[in-house]
Amino acid sequence: MARYVSYFNVVESDLYNTFDKKTIVEASDDDGDGATDPAVIDSAIKYGDTKVNSYLFTGGYAVPVTLPLPPGTEVLFEAVIWYAIQQLTARRNMPPAEVTDKVTWFDNFFKQISSENIANKLVLPLPSSTGGLPQCTTLNQEKIFSRSRFAKGGGGLMNPDERRTLDVEGILSSDGASQT
Numbered sequence: 001m002a003r004y005v006s007y008f009n010v011v012e013s014d015l016y017n018t019f020d021k022k023t024i025v026e027a028s029d030d031d032g033d034g035a036t037d038p039a040v041i042d043s044a045i046k047y048g049d050t051k052v053n054s055y056l057f058t059g060g061y062a063v064p065v066t067l068p069l070p071p072g073t074e075v076l077f078e079a080v081i082w083y084a085i086q087q088l089t090a091r092r093n094m095p096p097a098e099v100t101d102k103v104t105w106f107d108n109f110f111k112q113i114s115s116e117n118i119a120n121k122l123v124l125p126l127p128s129s130t131g132g133l134p135q136c137t138t139l140n141q142e143k144i145f146s147r148s149r150f151a152k153g154g155g156g157l158m159n160p161d162e163r164r165t166l167d168v169e170g171i172l173s174s175d176g177a178s179q180t
Contacts, residue, residue, distance in 0.1 A: 004042035007049045007064045010080045012041050015088075018081050019099070027088040040088070048083035052076055052110075059114030079106045 015024050028040040053063040056076075069076060082102045089095040 003038060004046050006045050006080065007053065007067075008069070008077050008080045009067060010045050010048065010077065010084065012036065012038075012045075014077075014081050015041070015044075015085060018078075019085050023094075023096070024085070024088060027092050027094065040091075041084075044084040044087040045080065047087040048080035051083045052079050055110035055114065059110070075106075075109065079110075082106055 025034070025036050028036040028044070030037050030040060053065075056065065057063050065073075065076065082099065083106070086095060086099050086103045089099055
């Protein structure tokens with residue numbers, strides 16, 4: 001059976017290089033042979049990939065991210081590893097405090113980059129195309145979605161579609177009758 005190929009190129013040895021190998025083996029040895037079970041490791045890495053891609057998508061980034069990761073975004077690779085380790089150790093109800101602390105840090109980090117107020121947004125390459133479909137023509141992407149309320153007249157907010165914004169206050173008078 002073919003092994004899972006991580007979007008972020010995370011492999012089993014990356015888990016060992018980051019955390020205690022004995023703990024990882026104990027958490028992923030379902031058949032009791034003293035070795036990791038590839039399906040369990042692959043499932044954990046897939047969980048990490050999915051978790052990071054979900055956070056990026058929620059933050060307005062296109063996923064999957066094109067590899068190689070640009071400088072400054074190695075945190076995504078590390079996040080996949082720690083989410084995978086969390087998934088493995090949680091299987092046996094033995095997540096160490098170090099794992100819980102790291103995962104909490106990554107959760108907070110991703111919540112910050114998905115908010116509109118963070119100064120250091122991730123600049124990620126465009127997603128690779130499957131099937132030769134055309135991609136966006138920009139070289140790098142930044143967050144494409146934002147949430148804000150627009151009011152006619154702006155009130156300090158820029159409304160790119162002000163001509164089509166309904167001015168409810170101008171249509172209804174104070175008694176609720178229509179003004180035309």
